[in-house]
Amino acid sequence: MEVDGIENWNSNTSNAADAAKFANLKAFVNAAREFEATHSENAINLMTRYLGLIASSCDLSIFSPGRSEVCAFFSSLWRVMSDGRGPHWAGVAVLARASIEPSARHALTHTYKFMPILARLLCNVISNDKKIKLLSVMQDISYGIKISWQESYLSGLMKQLTDWILQPMTEPQHRTIGHKSLTVLVNVCYSNLPAIYALMRTVDTKEFVVHLINLKEGGYGGVEVCRLLLSLSGAARPHDVHGYLACTLRTLHPALGDRDATQLLHAYTFINDLCSDPNLRNHVCTYPNFNGPIQEAIKDAEGVCAAAEGAAEEAEGALASLQYILKFFTVLVGLGKLLTLLNYVYNILMLCLQASRLSLPHALELFAAIIAQYKDEGRLPAGLLGVVAEGLPALLVPPALEPGKCGLQWLVVVCALCESSETQQCVLKEVTPDSFEDTLYSVLQHTAQVRRLLCAGLSSGNAQRRKQVLQLVKHHYFPVDQMNQVFGEGAANISYMSEGVSCLSEGVSLVSGGVAHVSGGVSREEGEAWAMRLAPAQEHAIDALVDKLNDALRNDKCAVQGATEQMASLQHALALLQATNSSQQDVLYTTQMHNEKHKKNIEELHKQLEDAESSLRGFRGKLAAERLDKEHAKEIIKKECKAEIANMETEMRRREKEAEDRLQQADAEYKTLQKKLEQQVTLLALSAHLDNTTIKQLEKTVVEREARLCQVTAQLEEMRRVQDMVAKLMAKTAHPQHTN
Numbered sequence: 001m002e003v004d005g006i007e008n009w010n011s012n013t014s015n016a017a018d019a020a021k022f023a024n025l026k027a028f029v030n031a032a033r034e035f036e037a038t039h040s041e042n043a044i045n046l047m048t049r050y051l052g053l054i055a056s057s058c059d060l061s062i063f064s065p066g067r068s069e070v071c072a073f074f075s076s077l078w079r080v081m082s083d084g085r086g087p088h089w090a091g092v093a094v095l096a097r098a099s100i101e102p103s104a105r106h107a108l109t110h111t112y113k114f115m116p117i118l119a120r121l122l123c124n125v126i127s128n129d130k131k132i133k134l135l136s137v138m139q140d141i142s143y144g145i146k147i148s149w150q151e152s153y154l155s156g157l158m159k160q161l162t163d164w165i166l167q168p169m170t171e172p173q174h175r176t177i178g179h180k181s182l183t184v185l186v187n188v189c190y191s192n193l194p195a196i197y198a199l200m201r202t203v204d205t206k207e208f209v210v211h212l213i214n215l216k217e218g219g220y221g222g223v224e225v226c227r228l229l230l231s232l233s234g235a236a237r238p239h240d241v242h243g244y245l246a247c248t249l250r251t252l253h254p255a256l257g258d259r260d261a262t263q264l265l266h267a268y269t270f271i272n273d274l275c276s277d278p279n280l281r282n283h284v285c286t287y288p289n290f291n292g293p294i295q296e297a298i299k300d301a302e303g304v305c306a307a308a309e310g311a312a313e314e315a316e317g318a319l320a321s322l323q324y325i326l327k328f329f330t331v332l333v334g335l336g337k338l339l340t341l342l343n344y345v346y347n348i349l350m351l352c353l354q355a356s357r358l359s360l361p362h363a364l365e366l367f368a369a370i371i372a373q374y375k376d377e378g379r380l381p382a383g384l385l386g387v388v389a390e391g392l393p394a395l396l397v398p399p400a401l402e403p404g405k406c407g408l409q410w411l412v413v414v415c416a417l418c419e420s421s422e423t424q425q426c427v428l429k430e431v432t433p434d435s436f437e438d439t440l441y442s443v444l445q446h447t448a449q450v451r452r453l454l455c456a457g458l459s460s461g462n463a464q465r466r467k468q469v470l471q472l473v474k475h476h477y478f479p480v481d482q483m484n485q486v487f488g489e490g491a492a493n494i495s496y497m498s499e500g501v502s503c504l505s506e507g508v509s510l511v512s513g514g515v516a517h518v519s520g521g522v523s524r525e526e527g528e529a530w531a532m533r534l535a536p537a538q539e540h541a542i543d544a545l546v547d548k549l550n551d552a553l554r555n556d557k558c559a560v561q562g563a564t565e566q567m568a569s570l571q572h573a574l575a576l577l578q579a580t581n582s583s584q585q586d587v588l589y590t591t592q593m594h595n596e597k598h599k600k601n602i603e604e605l606h607k608q609l610e611d612a613e614s615s616l617r618g619f620r621g622k623l624a625a626e627r628l629d630k631e632h633a634k635e636i637i638k639k640e641c642k643a644e645i646a647n648m649e650t651e652m653r654r655r656e657k658e659a660e661d662r663l664q665q666a667d668a669e670y671k672t673l674q675k676k677l678e679q680q681v682t683l684l685a686l687s688a689h690l691d692n693t694t695i696k697q698l699e700k701t702v703v704e705r706e707a708r709l710c711q712v713t714a715q716l717e718e719m720r721r722v723q724d725m726v727a728k729l730m731a732k733t734a735h736p737q738h739t740n
Contacts, residue, residue, distance in 0.1 A: 021061075021062060022062060024053045024054050024057070026069060028050040031043055031046035044087060051087060051091060055097045065106075065107040066583075068580055070104075071579045074107070074108070074575075075112070078568065089130065092134060095114060095141070099137060105141060105143075109141045109142065109143070111572075112571070112575070113571060115138065115142055116153040116565075118138050119156065119160075124163075132176055132180065135180035135181060135183075136180060139180055139187065143265065150198065154188075154198040155198050157188070158199045162199070162202055162203045166203075179224075185228065190227060190231050191231070213229070222247035222248065224266055226247050230244075242283070244270070248271060252264075252293055252296070252297045252328075253296050253297065256325065259307065259318050264324035264328065271331050271332070275332075285335055294332075295344060298348060300325075304321050304325065305358065309358065326366050329348055330369045333348065334372075346387065348370065349387055350387060353367075360409075361409045364409035364410055371417060385422055388422075392423065396417075396427065396431055411440060414431060641733055642733065645726065645729060645733070656719050656723070659715055659719050663712055666709055666712045670705065673702070673705050
């Protein structure tokens with residue numbers, strides 16, 4: 001009863017803490033409902049107040065998706081910001097705060113779809129500060145966005161972004177606005193053909209590409225320019241790779257110095273794309289100028305580590321920058337025997353160990369990538385062994401963070417270390433089977449994370465990996481129903497990827513035709529990159545098709561906008577249902593875990609009961625045997641006691657008879673002596689002439705006789721006492737007391 005009471009108290013405390021945690025979100029939802037019903041100033045003021053409180057919250061977990069309160073909040077915020085009278089800029093401040101949390105940023109991009117609303121706020125009439133604030137949010141939530149059709153906001157967004165990119169960069173604020181506009185444009189256009197079509201209809205493609213190339217050569221926004229040029233051209237040619245790499249590496253030093261996490265994210269994404277392409281990977285490895293930029297980037301990253309451990313206002317930007325530069329190094333290390341990087345592997349490893357205190361998952365990934373490079377050799381270089389041995393105890397401590405955050409990377413590191421003979425013993429010494437199993441269970445417990453990885457493995461080109469995924473269906477950690485879900489998602493991913501590839505291949509030719517007329521101010525190699533790939537007749541047909549689509553777009557723009565809003569609304573409803581379903585699944589999972597726990601406890605109690613019954617039966621048998629032995633011993637003792645009593649009685653009767661005889665003899669002697677004494681007294685009376693010597697002799701004799709009489713009396717009393725004791729003993733023997 002006491003344990004149940006504690007559990008109920010803890011549950012009530014947790015519910016109270018959750019209620020306080022999401023109180024402002026719930027209050028905003030109520031104020032938003034009042035605003036939608038009345039549009040009163042009071043409702044607007046309440047919403048602005050609660051949005052200010054939410055934007056200033058230090059706890060970013062209030063924005064994590066998956067809870068119904070968060071879904072309701074973002075859905076209400078989306079509807080309020082869609083209204084022209086809503087508190088737009090207070091909402092922008094909340095989105096800026098929420099986009100710091102990775103899972104919330106992903107939801108803002110793919111689930112709640114705030115880009116159309118923010119695009120409508122983007123215009124020339126707002127101040128430069130508001131432009132920068134708005135573009136900062138847009139560059140965060142547009143990264144990785146998927147656009148599968150011609151959404152209504154794209155044309156206006158492309159026009160505004162390109163105007164700010166093409167404007168003169170004379171003032172610092174204009175330069176910042178242009179840079180952030182370029183970042184948003186890259187995010188929107190990357191792998192999204194509808195956005196590329198909208199861009200080509202908005203600008204003069206020739207002039208815009210020339211401007212982009214000038215920006216790349218000038219070192220301004222180099223990585224974003226390279227990514228945008230790559231998106232416009234459809235594919236990178238091998239001899240362009242070195243130019244892209246030079247531009248990317250050139251941006252690392254200023255980005256690390258300014259703690260520009262967005263620039264570093266694009267640098268990581270771009271280098272990862274280049275290294276993931278099997279046709280371009282070898283050209284990346286042959287780039288001759290890695291040496292200086294990498295050495296400089298390592299030193300800058302060490303400074304970022306120090307900044308991330310410093311003041312709180314600098315720590316967030318520094319921490320994000322550190323994470324992306326670690327991912328950047330992980331991609332380069334994963335290239336294999338890149339001789340330039342191997343020269344600095346010691347410094348990269350030291351940076352990895354230093355960063356493990358701040359960003360453990362990314363540090364673990366980089367550490368595993370370094371160790372994996374020496375897998376084929378079976379041993380680490382002597383220069384690295386000391387560093388690895390010194391840093392292993394800290395890295396091999398099982399992660400105590402939120403389950404699933406870095407457990408997977410930790411398992412990868414353990415596996416990589418076990419493949420090297422020098423580090424295998426260290427792993428066996430530092431990692432216990434229980435800690436390994438607990439970490440493995442915490443990773444597998446997060447089904448959605450594991451399912452995405454399995455889908456990626458199932459849809460990858462690695463045959464061995466696909467075979468391993470298919471074999472998991474036999475494992476008890478992966479029930480058949482969950483694996484069926486994986487296969488379904490994997491098939492959907494494969495079909496989606498196939499459709500995307502086909503669309504991309506069809507769209508590349510269209511895009512290439514639009515940028516074919518670039519000339520003037522462009523080098524010969526750059527001109528070849530934008531060479532015409534379509535015949536004139538095809539170009540005229542495409543132009544006619546584009547004009548036709550423009551007419552249809554103008555005619556159906558309202559319908560498209562309505563469809564976009566309806567789709568977003570349905571997406572919000574789906575997110576709310578998913579959050580409710582997730583919470584119900586959590587309850588079901590918790591119930592199942594409790595059932596399993598209780599079932600296990602019941603089985604253990606049954607086993608304990610059976611063991612207790614077996615012990616009880618043995619004890620009863622042993623007790624019965626001991627009781628028989630005691631009864632037998634009691635009978636023997638009783639017989640011996642009776643024999644002893646009989647002997648004692650015989651002896652007592654003999655001694656009593658002897659005592660009586662001696663007493664009678666003593667009485668006779670006493671009487672005789674008495675008579676003699678009387679006679680002597682009489683003689684004394686008659687014969688006064690007896691001398692003193694005779695009297696003394698007689699007195700001595702009397703004393704001796706009296707002493708003898710006392711002795712015999714004492715012996716008689718002793719015999720009587722013994723007789724009483726024997727009588728009592730016989731009485732006890734005749735009525736024995738039984739005890740358990």
